[in-house]
Amino acid sequence: MELFKQENQKKPLADRIRPQSLEDFIGQEALVGKNAPISQAIKAGEIQSMIFWGPPGTGKTTLAHIIAKLKNYKFISFSAVLSGVNDVRRVIKEANFYRAQGKRTILFVDEIHRFNKAQQDAFLHCVEDGTIILIGATSENPSFAIISPLLSRTTTYVFKPFTEEELIKIIDRAIEKSGLKPSQSKYPPQIEENERAIALSYIANVVDGDARVALNIFEFVILTAPLKNGKKQITLDAIKKAIQESPLLYDKKGEEHYNLISAFIKSMRGSAPDAALYWLVRMLESGEDPLFIARRMVIFAAEDIGNADPQALVLATSCKSAIEFVGMPEGFLPLSQTVAYLATAPKSNTALTSYKEALKDVKEYGTLPVPLHLRNPVTKLMRKIGYGKDYKYPHDCKGGSRTASTQENYLPEKLKGSKYYTPSDSGFEQEIKKRMKDNGTTD
16 A cells, blocks of 8 residues: 555654754754754854753754754764764764865764763864764763763753653644645545544653654554545554553663652652652563662661661561562562551661761771770680770679660770760650660760
8 A cells, every 4th residue: 555655665754754944843942942042052153062861752863953954064973872983083084074175064973872981082082173063862861871071072951751742743743744644645544533632642642752652653553544435544442552552761771760769769758658659660660670679678678767667677678588589570569568668667867877977986086996895805815915804794784784884885995975876756766765765875
């Protein structure tokens, strides 16, 4: 069936309808709107090297093409996945040739974060002296993915996922521009008006703001939709059949990994079980390692709950063991149970703060000697020189450990009387505070 023009059949729909001007570019108003920075730079003729940071399918490649076309610059593009330093050197040599003729060169590097430090270093000199205008596209946080010297020589622009409204406009534009109108195609798509908004909205909501994926889905729907009265019937059911399951946005090594685990921990710390469970499901459904989540919960139980509820650490470590024992998918059950418990448990961070207080003295005073009376006299010589002398064995003291704690010094002499652990008023630490008062270890 001749659904599209023959010469375009080899190109994906997203490529065939790629905007050629800023007027056709949809979205990213903060970057290319009337008074936005990139628009202003183009008008002023001050195009500098840039890093485009944003999720896939948000217009990074398209905007690079448009800038080059508007300024009549030579445009060279390659992917960091398939290229290396030799390709960079070849482009620099080519750019020097064009520069001698008075023509600037834009080098667009897709997935620039894939280049290692040495490969990124290769750009520094030619970016600084203006041989090339580098536009690097990345879906990963430049703070982690791009070396500092290159970041200092470029301006980073953040691309946001397309909104539902913008994605619907992009699909409508695809129908207008790609030969899918009734006058242009033998089997044009037809969407009933009463279902149009729902159908296109459904596509827009499953692609996480990725226009390329939205267009790929729409194209596939057209190719597979049933014919009726010589037209391809685009219905919600046809779209749902084409989209078996939309993978959630997640990169287990990228920024989204850190964003989600951060939201998860902060929700538990803020005693918000519903939010914590939501972020748990987001991570699990996106393919996160459940043991990674369990390890973070063990840390959380000690760091943010501690002795306010000693059972929290027991439950968290049991959860980790349960996941190792039963595996997934059933492993979500102990995770869900434990998350609810940790989120609602009383909170105390004294495990962290008390350690930090003791660490200050260790850093300041170094390796202070252990007092002689606390040393173990395992030889006659050690006993002779005073190891263990005058040590008060708590079980032999009247009153036991309470008496020992008031009469004995367990710290180096220089730190005698230092206080590191101060129980909070939360949960079981109230009982610990009472015990310490009874033992004479607090005022």
